[in-house]
Amino acid sequence: MTNTEPDTARIGATVLGYPRIGPRRELKRALERYWSGRIDLAELREVATGLRADSWRELAAARLDSVPSNTFSYYDQVLDAAVLFDAIPDRFRALGLSDVDTYFAMARGSGTAQPLEMTKWFDTNYHYLVPELGPGTEFRLVGDKPVAEFREAEALGVRTRPVLVGPVSFLLLAKPDEFAPADFRTLDLLDGLVERYAELLAQLAEAGAEWVQLDEPAFVGDRTEAELGALRRAYDQLAELTNRPKLVVASYFGDLGAALPVLADTAVEAIAVDLVSAPDTADRIASLGGMRAKTVLAGVVDGRNVWRTDLRAALSKCATLLGSVAEVSVSTSCSLLHVPYDLDAETALEPAVANRLAFAKQKVAEVALLADALAGGQRDALWAADNAMASTGGATDERVRARIAALRPEDAKRVDYEERAIAQRAQLGLPSFATTTIGSFPQTAEIRQARADLRADRIDESEYRERMRAEVARVIRLQEELGLDVLVHGEPERNDMVQYFAELLDGFAATEHGWVQSYGSRCVRPPILHGDVSRPAAMTVEWSGYAQSLTTKPVKGMLTGPVTILAWSFVRDDQPLADTARQVALALRDEVSDLEAAGIGVIQVDEPALRELLPLRARDRAEYLEWAVESFRLATAGAAEGTQIHTHLCYSEFGDVIEAIDGLDADVTTIEAARSKMEVLEDLRAIGFRRGVGPGVYDIHSPLVPDEASMAELLRLAADAVPAERLWANPDCGLKTRGYPEVEPALRHMVGAAKAARA
Ligand SMILES: CN1c2c(nc(N)[nH]c2=O)NC[C@@H]1CNc1ccc(C(=O)N[C@@H](CCC(=O)N[C@@H](CCC(=O)N[C@@H](CCC(=O)O)C(=O)O)C(=O)O)C(=O)O)cc1
Ligand SMILES: N[C@@H](CCS)C(=O)O
Numbered sequence: 001m002t003n004t005e006p007d008t009a010r011i012g013a014t015v016l017g018y019p020r021i022g023p024r025r026e027l028k029r030a031l032e033r034y035w036s037g038r039i040d041l042a043e044l045r046e047v048a049t050g051l052r053a054d055s056w057r058e059l060a061a062a063r064l065d066s067v068p069s070n071t072f073s074y075y076d077q078v079l080d081a082a083v084l085f086d087a088i089p090d091r092f093r094a095l096g097l098s099d100v101d102t103y104f105a106m107a108r109g110s111g112t113a114q115p116l117e118m119t120k121w122f123d124t125n126y127h128y129l130v131p132e133l134g135p136g137t138e139f140r141l142v143g144d145k146p147v148a149e150f151r152e153a154e155a156l157g158v159r160t161r162p163v164l165v166g167p168v169s170f171l172l173l174a175k176p177d178e179f180a181p182a183d184f185r186t187l188d189l190l191d192g193l194v195e196r197y198a199e200l201l202a203q204l205a206e207a208g209a210e211w212v213q214l215d216e217p218a219f220v221g222d223r224t225e226a227e228l229g230a231l232r233r234a235y236d237q238l239a240e241l242t243n244r245p246k247l248v249v250a251s252y253f254g255d256l257g258a259a260l261p262v263l264a265d266t267a268v269e270a271i272a273v274d275l276v277s278a279p280d281t282a283d284r285i286a287s288l289g290g291m292r293a294k295t296v297l298a299g300v301v302d303g304r305n306v307w308r309t310d311l312r313a314a315l316s317k318c319a320t321l322l323g324s325v326a327e328v329s330v331s332t333s334c335s336l337l338h339v340p341y342d343l344d345a346e347t348a349l350e351p352a353v354a355n356r357l358a359f360a361k362q363k364v365a366e367v368a369l370l371a372d373a374l375a376g377g378q379r380d381a382l383w384a385a386d387n388a389m390a391s392t393g394g395a396t397d398e399r400v401r402a403r404i405a406a407l408r409p410e411d412a413k414r415v416d417y418e419e420r421a422i423a424q425r426a427q428l429g430l431p432s433f434a435t436t437t438i439g440s441f442p443q444t445a446e447i448r449q450a451r452a453d454l455r456a457d458r459i460d461e462s463e464y465r466e467r468m469r470a471e472v473a474r475v476i477r478l479q480e481e482l483g484l485d486v487l488v489h490g491e492p493e494r495n496d497m498v499q500y501f502a503e504l505l506d507g508f509a510a511t512e513h514g515w516v517q518s519y520g521s522r523c524v525r526p527p528i529l530h531g532d533v534s535r536p537a538a539m540t541v542e543w544s545g546y547a548q549s550l551t552t553k554p555v556k557g558m559l560t561g562p563v564t565i566l567a568w569s570f571v572r573d574d575q576p577l578a579d580t581a582r583q584v585a586l587a588l589r590d591e592v593s594d595l596e597a598a599g600i601g602v603i604q605v606d607e608p609a610l611r612e613l614l615p616l617r618a619r620d621r622a623e624y625l626e627w628a629v630e631s632f633r634l635a636t637a638g639a640a641e642g643t644q645i646h647t648h649l650c651y652s653e654f655g656d657v658i659e660a661i662d663g664l665d666a667d668v669t670t671i672e673a674a675r676s677k678m679e680v681l682e683d684l685r686a687i688g689f690r691r692g693v694g695p696g697v698y699d700i701h702s703p704l705v706p707d708e709a710s711m712a713e714l715l716r717l718a719a720d721a722v723p724a725e726r727l728w729a730n731p732d733c734g735l736k737t738r739g740y741p742e743v744e745p746a747l748r749h750m751v752g753a754a755k756a757a758r759a
């Protein structure tokens with residue numbers, strides 16, 4: 001990682017990682033074809049090899065002096081590390097599958113072998129697979145993926161820097177397996193794992209690798225002394241090896257805190273720091289003697305948002321490091337996995353918005369430009385690029401600003417729950433263990449095809465709406481036949497629960513090709529929130545109103561909450577998130593009011609990402625939770641007391657935010673619980689939660705159809721923690737990723753289980 005020789009420090013240019021799903025989601029399509037038996041392994045491998053080659057060539061051509069490798073994955077980089085070191089639970093070995101199919105079985109499940117748990121990658125919308133480890137886990141270096149990919153790049157003439165999850169973060173991201181004793185800690189396995197990393201480093205050195213990057217993002221969160229000690233021990237041991245490449249320890253998504261001096265005192269050659277989320281780290285580095293002989297990968301280009309970099313500010317940040325370290329390598333704040341490939345592929349963005357954006361390819365160019373300028377080279381090009389930015393801020397809408405300025409505390413407050421509960425009982429008359437679903441029904445091939453046909457002008461808007469109405473009618477009939485108590489319209493018209501709203505709100509832009517991997521082959525196209533947000537017209541009333549016209553049972557209106565809309569969008573960074581959240585909340589508040597006017601008496605506002613945005617450090621959490629809760633309440637508190645407000649949470653463990661969930665003041669909270677056997681109820685009981693609760697009894701992430709008895713048992717467990725009249729029976733989450741052959745019997749069993757529980 002070195003090129004020009006300036007006065008004080010050497011200068012380099014790199015990125016911490018690159019997208020891998022393919023500029024046109026080629027890997028997604030190949031994976032899904034392989035899984036369904038439509039292509040064989042050789043064809044899948046060919047797609048993967050092509051994507052890797054394209055990325056390496058592109059990065060080398062962009063004048064990065066260090067190009068990462070092993071950032072490709074067929075599914076997930078944490079799963080890759082588990083398989084590389086043979087941490088394969090017995091239930092997958094017992095399947096007797098080939099290596100690659102064992103890998104996919106761990107990711108997706110096979111037969112009765114449940115897949116590894118999937119959870120959020122820090123505070124992003126990417127999901128990783130959680131390795132399962134126990135005292136009996138014996139790590140062995142059984143794979144050669146990092147070495148093979150290094151050699152593959154060498155053959156193309158690109159010298160790369162293999163990237164792996166570091167040993168300490170790997171263990172901290174893993175969980176004890178089901179057989180582990182209560183006092184087992186995954187970190188107990190550190191020494192054995194470090195020995196295997198040492199073997200791998202020797203192999204990579206042998207293959208010619210000069211640098212290896214080990215990612216330790218777990219250290220941007222609060223860590224105990226023991227965990228910091230483990231970090232010290234691991235890197236002292238690895239640095240001591242004689243036969244190894246130079247080591248970069250990479251951090252991202254926050255500041256290293258107490259881990260920075262620990263790493264500075266080890267003999268690793270380089271540390272990557274995120275100067276976007278933790279700009280003060282540059283000054284801390286200057287004060288640490290241990291950094292003088294090291295390379296710093298200065299993460300000044302935001303790797304997880306889509307705004308162009310303020311190049312002058314980034315250059316000056318890098319310049320502050322020049323006197324204090326041996327080499328400054330200009331870099332991204334994190335892997336570019338979290339942004340789309342290429343802004344140039346977008347043809348429909350307004351120039352005023354497009355001019356402010358940079359996707360992965362453009363960010364690589366920014367890194368190279370900054371490195372040149374830092375080395376005393378082409379500053380003219382840098383200033384020109386900086387001046388070309390059309391504006392630095394989002395468009396303002398004075399009406400939105402005035403409305404926010406006029407808000408009063410009472411706008412976020414409803415009358416007491418007890419009063420509301422009486423009004424709602426009178427209005428809805430629901431039984432205990434009332435049955436409902438979370439909103440979406442299966443997004444069938446026909447639904448997606450209709451949307452694709454509309455985009456391609458094969459059908460017009462009215463034909464599309466007709467097809468969606470027919471689907472709503474079908475879903476209503478099905479729910480009536482199943483005997484559910486509170487119905488939904490099924491969300492067929494939504495491409496995605498955030499994108500759908502973004503496309504209807506002012507202040508957002510949608511991309512055509514801006515896909516980002518969410519997990520495995522699943523992608524999302526996060527909208528771009530670029531200006532003040534407002535609602536030009538009602539967004540959901542037509543669909544919910546139509547559904548309600550077909551039945552005498554209550555139909556639940558369905559909205560996505562402000563925090564989740566922010567979490568799953570690329571959000572303007574020129575004002576505090578709290579201010580943007582308030583704007584989104586007001587748009588939703590108007591939608592709630594329009595739904596009520598259309599006769600909808602139950603309205604769900606989903607906040608599955610409430611936990612995801614929780615800051616990684618405890619010191620920042622109270623402030624976040626305050627605005628997160630306030631924005632939800634602002635969205636919902638305009639509702640009449642007889643209107644039952646539901647919220648839904650999933651994709652996380654909610655223990656850390658249980659009081660905030662209480663603070664949302666929703667009348668009913670449906671929450672993921674089936675896989676954790678209702679653990680969340682204990683948390684709710686501990687804080688004296690007194691409103692309605694629907695702990696999920698049907699794990700929709702599994703293709704298995706739960707039987708009536710198992711769901712009745714979960715409801716019985718729930719009734720130990722919450723009085724039956726406040727309990728609901730519902731699935732863990734929406735049904736959009738499932739098929740009708742599973743959903744119909746599962747819901748039938750769920751309704752049966754609720755009836756049994758009532759009896
Ligand atoms: C609840 N989850 C969500 C998260 N983030 C979101 N923004 N949205 C979420 O729902 N984060 C946490 C979890 C993550 N879970 C998932 C689950 C499933 C998916 C998923 O299935 N993604 C789809 C894309 C969905 C979509 O946008 N569909 C559009 C476009 C469909 C499409 O690809 N069309 C083709 C042409 C038609 C065809 O051949 O099917 C095309 O454009 O080329 C739509 O329905 O209109 C996926 O395919 O990966 C994501 C996250
Ligand atoms: N209403 C949404 C929530 C998913 S978290 C759905 O049912 O898909």
Ligand SMILES: [Zn+2]
Pocket residue numbers: 438608648649650651732733734
């Ligand atoms: Zn959900």
